[in-house]
Amino acid sequence: MADEVKLYGLGGSPFVCRVKIALNMKGIKYENFEEDLGNKSADLLKYNPVHKKVPVLVHNGNPISESLVIVEYIDDVWKGLPILPQDPYEKALARFWAKFVDDKCMPAVYKVFGSKGDEQVVAEACEQMQILENELKVKGTKFFGGDNIGLVDIAADFMAYWLGIIEEATEIKFFTKDKFPKLTEWADHFVNCEIVKEILPPREDMVSFFKKRFGKA
Numbered sequence: 598m599a600d601e602v603k604l605y606g607l608g609g610s611p612f613v614c615r616v617k618i619a620l621n622m623k624g625i626k627y628e629n630f631e632e633d634l635g636n637k638s639a640d641l642l643k644y645n646p647v648h649k650k651v652p653v654l655v656h657n658g659n660p661i662s663e664s665l666v667i668v669e670y671i672d673d674v675w676k677g678l679p680i681l682p683q684d685p686y687e688k689a690l691a692r693f694w695a696k697f698v699d700d701k702c703m704p705a706v707y708k709v710f711g712s713k714g715d716e717q718v719v720a721e722a723c724e725q726m727q728i729l730e731n732e733l734k735v736k737g738t739k740f741f742g743g744d745n746i747g748l749v750d751i752a753a754d755f756m757a758y759w760l761g762i763i764e765e766a767t768e769i770k771f772f773t774k775d776k777f778p779k780l781t782e783w784a785d786h787f788v789n790c791e792i793v794k795e796i797l798p799p800r801e802d803m804v805s806f807f808k809k810r811f812g813k814a
């Protein structure tokens with residue numbers, strides 16, 4: 598019997614896009630359910646009663662929540678392009694950096710726009726981003742995953758695509774080639790990967806969304 602794969606998501610969400618990229622890497626067909634977060638569906642509340650957030654993947658009736666957990670599940674279940682390294686130590690490192698992106702980088706970066714670009718808040722975000730920049734420099738590879746994208750690249754999709762969009766919407770810019778030569782180059786490579794490009798939400802829609810979100814429209 599064919600697998601039944603359903604994704605409860607939202608096109609503009611970087612968390613949901615992580616899952617779409619992973620499914621694309623495995624060539625998995627799925628049914629997409631677009632959620633209205635102002636009026637969450639009964640299915641979403643049933644499948645993710647703890648966080649009530651997207652994404653939720655439902656595989657043959659089994660719901661899985663939290664984007665990075667879902668990405669690892671997809672890698673465990675389906676063949677196709679590998680997402681995590683095989684080697685246990687390399688795998689642990691990938692998980693470490695993905696967690697760093699989620700716990701440290703994304704919140705620090707997002708705070709910048711909430712603070713309307715407060716200097717101290719920008720400095721704190723740059724400090725976290727610099728750690729990622731250095732990691733990429735030390736690795737000396739095109740992607741955090743090596744020659745191809747892997748868990749950390751997928752986890753950092755927000756930095757690669759959404760950050761520039763929010764910068765444009767708010768006119769607050771700190772993610773520059775001067776400050777972050779490696780990371781900006783990585784972001785270009787990442788958003789231009791076929792597998793990534795075809796699932797990213799349209800840039801103009803996202804700019805308008807964030808202009809409204811941050812009171813610039």
Ligand SMILES: N[C@@H](CCC(=O)N[C@@H](CS)C(=O)NCC(=O)O)C(=O)O
Pocket residue numbers: 607610611612634649650651652662663664665
């Ligand atoms: N840690 C979660 C974050 C997911 C998340 O924040 N999703 C947002 C959309 S971008 C959401 O569903 N928000 C609804 C809410 O907070 O009520 C993950 O990685 O999946």
